[in-house]
Ligand SMILES: [Zn+2]
């Protein structure tokens with residue numbers, strides 16, 4: 454996967470001018486001493502596995518698993534203003550390069566599967582947002598599904614795209630132009646985002662892509678790219694320029710797991726930039742009109758306003774009484790955003806995220822005397838004998854034995870700093886990724902003890 458980039462690095466290290474002839478524009482402007490990319494580091498680190506001091510690797514392996522689970526969890530939990538009304542276009546590469554089998558079964562099929570997961574998760578996390586899907590194929594950008602707030606439209610389109618054989622070259626410029634056109638009419642109170650999955654190491658464009666990048670910046674479109682092969686200069690440039698200099702918007706997936714994580718991380722609403730909020734104030738778009746219709750039951754089927762199908766039951770628009778079959782939706786008659794209040798509640802945790810829990814050293818576990826997880830009651834490993842003595846030496850054998858992978862807690866306990874309860878790694882993951890609440894804080898009877906906001 455990384456082969457082509459190694460050649461690039463070698464060339465540019467030796468002689469930049471010489472490399473110009475063979476490699477083209479992309480490596481000429483590559484910085485000579487650039488920091489090692491994240492995906493390059495991972496490739497080098499793969500085989501490092503240190504056994505514990507007593508020769509066993511059991512503890513280390515367990516620790517590694519915990520550490521990797523936790524690494525996924527640890528996010529920045531500072532409450533930030535996030536754009537929870539998003540307008541996002543997902544652009545999938547459907548060019549020749551997607552026939553490669555380095556991701557199983559093929560890049561193309563894996564991408565379709567992940568895209569379906571992405572659509573589900575996107576609407577789970579961003580219920581009042583809009584999504585559209587484009588494909589890049591034979592030098593053209595093709596619309597797979599229109600901008601809509603209904604996940605089923607996109608999933609049907611993706612399932613149909615599974616049968617299309619990848620062919621030709623991708624064109625980033627055509628894709629960005631089409632995305633720009635689709636996002637042009639979206640209201641200013643939401644974000645405009647383009648997410649590109651690119652398997653190829655080239656883009657075949659009809660004109661100057663730099664003009665398109667400038668147009669994207671003007672339209673306040675943020676582009677994020679996930680590469681499947683190796684890093685490309687033009688992608689880095691597109692992402693950096695459209696994200697106000699932020700370099701993290703472009704990543705190359707190392708393997709299937711990494712690819713999935715990167716795609717799924719995009720479902721978290723982006724942080725609003727100061728310039729966005731200023732523009733919002735000028736537009737006076739701080740208030741957004743929404744309808745909260747209730748479900749109706751009907752004895753005879755009637756036509757729905759959204760598809761023109763005969764359906765029984767549905768939701769009546771709170772303003773014009775048109776019937777729609779699913780929520781969230783935009784009323785086809787009067788353009789009112791129709792959602793359920795539970796949809797809004799689901800977006801809430803992005804604005805007030807649950808704080809990360811901290812690792813618990815043996816000394817702290819001893820002090821608290823926790824023997825089982827507060828969430829699921831599974832037993833914790835017992836505090837080792839050395840720690841039960843009042844005066845323990847810092848460099849004692851216990852210290853060496855309990856050394857585990859970076860990021861994993863030596864006592865397998867994780868503490869919520871608000872309520873002080875201890876949890877296992879699985880409850881940690883579940884609380885932060887699924888329920889977004891702390892079981893300890895929620896079960897406190899006295900409201901003055903609980904500092905957490907209600908519900909969520
Ligand atoms: Zn309908």
Ligand SMILES: [Zn+2]
Pocket residue numbers: 770771772773774775784785786787788789
């Ligand atoms: Zn209406």
Ligand SMILES: [Zn+2]
Pocket residue numbers: 826827828829830831876877878879880881
């Ligand atoms: Zn647990």
Ligand SMILES: [Zn+2]
Pocket residue numbers: 869870871872873874891892893894895
């Ligand atoms: Zn808590």
